[in-house]
Amino acid sequence: MAREVLNVIAQRASEKTGIKLYGRSVERVLAGLLTTSDFWKVVDLADQPVPATSQIVKELVAESLAKIENDEILLTEKGLQLVKDLKIPPAVDYSCKACEGRGIPFYANLDWYHTFLQVTKDRPKAIQEYDQGSVTPETTVSRVLFLDSREDLRDRDILVMGAEDDLTGLAVALTRLPRRVLILDIDERSIDFDNRIFKELGIDNAEAIRFDLRNPFPEEWLKSFDVFITDPPETLKAFKAFIARGIAALRQEGSVGYFGLTLRDSSITRWHQFQKALINDYGMVITDIIQDFNAYMNWDYHAETKAQEVAPVNKVPTDIWYRSAWVRMEALPGFKGENVQITDEVFRELYLDEEGSTT
Amino acid sequence: MAREVLNVIAQRASEKTGIKLYGRSVERVLAGLLTTSDFWKVVDLADQPVPATSQIVKELVAESLAKIENDEILLTEKGLQLVKDLKIPPAVDYSCKACEGRGIPFYANLDWYHTFLQVTKDRPKAIQEYDQGSVTPETTVSRVLFLDSREDLRDRDILVMGAEDDLTGLAVALTRLPRRVLILDIDERSIDFDNRIFKELGIDNAEAIRFDLRNPFPEEWLKSFDVFITDPPETLKAFKAFIARGIAALRQEGSVGYFGLTLRDSSITRWHQFQKALINDYGMVITDIIQDFNAYMNWDYHAETKAQEVAPVNKVPTDIWYRSAWVRMEALPGFKGENVQITDEVFRELYLDEEGSTT
Numbered sequence: 001m002a003r004e005v006l007n008v009i010a011q012r013a014s015e016k017t018g019i020k021l022y023g024r025s026v027e028r029v030l031a032g033l034l035t036t037s038d039f040w041k042v043v044d045l046a047d048q049p050v051p052a053t054s055q056i057v058k059e060l061v062a063e064s065l066a067k068i069e070n071d072e073i074l075l076t077e078k079g080l081q082l083v084k085d086l087k088i089p090p091a092v093d094y095s096c097k098a099c100e101g102r103g104i105p106f107y108a109n110l111d112w113y114h115t116f117l118q119v120t121k122d123r124p125k126a127i128q129e130y131d132q133g134s135v136t137p138e139t140t141v142s143r144v145l146f147l148d149s150r151e152d153l154r155d156r157d158i159l160v161m162g163a164e165d166d167l168t169g170l171a172v173a174l175t176r177l178p179r180r181v182l183i184l185d186i187d188e189r190s191i192d193f194d195n196r197i198f199k200e201l202g203i204d205n206a207e208a209i210r211f212d213l214r215n216p217f218p219e220e221w222l223k224s225f226d227v228f229i230t231d232p233p234e235t236l237k238a239f240k241a242f243i244a245r246g247i248a249a250l251r252q253e254g255s256v257g258y259f260g261l262t263l264r265d266s267s268i269t270r271w272h273q274f275q276k277a278l279i280n281d282y283g284m285v286i287t288d289i290i291q292d293f294n295a296y297m298n299w300d301y302h303a304e305t306k307a308q309e310v311a312p313v314n315k316v317p318t319d320i321w322y323r324s325a326w327v328r329m330e331a332l333p334g335f336k337g338e339n340v341q342i343t344d345e346v347f348r349e350l351y352l353d354e355e356g357s358t359t
Numbered sequence: 360m361a362r363e364v365l366n367v368i369a370q371r372a373s374e375k376t377g378i379k380l381y382g383r384s385v386e387r388v389l390a391g392l393l394t395t396s397d398f399w400k401v402v403d404l405a406d407q408p409v410p411a412t413s414q415i416v417k418e419l420v421a422e423s424l425a426k427i428e429n430d431e432i433l434l435t436e437k438g439l440q441l442v443k444d445l446k447i448p449p450a451v452d453y454s455c456k457a458c459e460g461r462g463i464p465f466y467a468n469l470d471w472y473h474t475f476l477q478v479t480k481d482r483p484k485a486i487q488e489y490d491q492g493s494v495t496p497e498t499t500v501s502r503v504l505f506l507d508s509r510e511d512l513r514d515r516d517i518l519v520m521g522a523e524d525d526l527t528g529l530a531v532a533l534t535r536l537p538r539r540v541l542i543l544d545i546d547e548r549s550i551d552f553d554n555r556i557f558k559e560l561g562i563d564n565a566e567a568i569r570f571d572l573r574n575p576f577p578e579e580w581l582k583s584f585d586v587f588i589t590d591p592p593e594t595l596k597a598f599k600a601f602i603a604r605g606i607a608a609l610r611q612e613g614s615v616g617y618f619g620l621t622l623r624d625s626s627i628t629r630w631h632q633f634q635k636a637l638i639n640d641y642g643m644v645i646t647d648i649i650q651d652f653n654a655y656m657n658w659d660y661h662a663e664t665k666a667q668e669v670a671p672v673n674k675v676p677t678d679i680w681y682r683s684a685w686v687r688m689e690a691l692p693g694f695k696g697e698n699v700q701i702t703d704e705v706f707r708e709l710y711l712d713e714e715g716s717t718t
Binding site for chain 2: 020022023024026027028031053086087088089092093094095097099100102103104105108109117144145146148151154155177179183193252253254261268269271272276277279283285286287289290291301332333
């Protein structure tokens, strides 16, 4: 039976990558290949970890269902027949052209957008040392609008934990609407950039501090914020440690956490573990999950990533292919965070991770 | 301290309604009242159960922070001073005008939209006996587009469990893209309506059957569908029973469930219980939560609902105020549903529910 082929390929790719895959995972790659021959676009459409999509492509090639020519991936006649037999449809995209599928258009406040663009025109470049890869300015401004639409911006104490290469903390502070903005990042360049702008513009309720988020927070940051925003690492232990630290900084029930989460560096199985932690261990409830909200610009160091190394092609991405979901959660009565040292061991896990590949 | 007033009001409203409320719950109502004097619009903006928002308004009136004049709710000078002291901002709405905030515009496939409108122009009216209240045609068509964009439509076996007054099953079948559509509903009128259209249009892979969803499914429906869609009742036991039945009908890992969930008939605390059930008990992972995706038309029997009874005003809604989130979840390896009789006792809970009010 034709469908059995999918399961066989999924199982082989599973064994080689250590990532749980099943028939539908292969289907998603085939659906992507009906739309594009560009590996990175297939990754985007398939919504599963890069090493998984890559290995599935390799297995399709081994089975002569696909072939690689000039760095493009093409279905063979045998592959096209399989797709036809299984009636696998091409991936379709109906996302709204106005708001780029976010539900909130970045131009809902043009002042914020223009100010952000103007102020950040000489922003620091993303570098691999700090696992950076910045979101588009449209993404950053949409995040601010999202916060505002959920009453999480005005007169709030807001903590931004890392990923300030996205300049989310800066964009939040530029609105001058929060009560206080505290930005923590390990990259001195982002910190200096933010503080220089705050000084130039006379924004005195925002501050950026160089801080290694592996270290526990000082007492004065605990239970002190209405909102935290972060872009956590995506191995289970590191994710939990980061998020739990953010939760420890929340003031009270009804306080809120935001974070990005990918299906490029994490599988859906890992999402399940993340959700378990949030809901069972920390007493949070998830209120929003918006897929593909965060669009990442191609980073300069892409050629040196594991993603490029495991890819079945040498071609580098030519367009946006890395996206993440935007997740909002609320603290319920009895919620609890953690504020412990994140050990090197937990951090090493990040580099032994079978699903992650872009850091 | 001015902020203490919010907590006091929240606690009083909590005691009277039996719904967990805290300072932020009152803030949301005040933010709504800065934008509108229409009770139903405040309910829409405040995103909490009708009895909660209603009781908070009543407490605000008791404290002379608000007053009711000609069925409109107005902040008093004392109320405006409190809002100013606490710097509570008015609720803002940035939702995309093109896609109505869904991220997918209903006109992405105009054929589907026009066909749906034409075919359903003499659709049956929503009636209270079956807890009905239909979503707008734009909502129904957007659901179909959403399924398609997630590869949950074409060549799939799709089960629609109840709420066919929304005609979601019909809209899905009208695309002629699924392999099979099975629609179950207790309302003979929807069933007959669907089957008549299937017959007229020669759609022979779709079928509507009158079925009381309290009864277990026959063996042939179990483990037989790729996708189920439902609009579950929102008390914990009934929600679990409905959703678990849908999950029991799913074929394999990677199969998908969709459902609507409100913050009008459920509190965020109850959402937490729902999420626990999905993630811990049934082995599902949540992939999407899009707030306000489902917009409901005002139903004719509104005046007879508990919502109107508990409302602090006699005025009935004049515009869309009842919305729900659209949730998508995937079955992981080891997922499991349940297929047991739903007892009258579980169902009675629905009518003793402190949070629900629109049925």
